[in-house]
Amino acid sequence: MKLGNFAFELADLRTEQERATGIRAAQAALAGQGSPICLACEEEIEPERRLALPSAKRCLACQQRLERFKRRRR
Structure with a gap:
């Protein structure tokens, strides 16, 4: 059961990283x-x-x- 929670936490972390990357890319495009x-x-x-x-x-x-x-x- 603990492995299942780890998988969800890892997926949440990856989602947050992708969102942050997208925000940084949009900010860079607007700043250009x-x-x-x-x-x-x-x-x-x-x-x-x-x-x-x-x-x-x-x-x-x-x-x-x-x-x-x-x-x-x-």
Whole structure:
């Protein structure tokens, strides 16, 4: 029975480690520099968007299109 508890504790530890790794990756992505030019349409990213999200790599319209596309693929 003790081995069963150990397995659950190990699974909980692994889950917490994966969650922490995911959080650190998201924080690093947000802290990174964005681009002044949209990767999709190659137009300038709006200054308001860059101020709100300095790590932005796409203009608002292209980001919205990408997110809609991803939602449809689910």
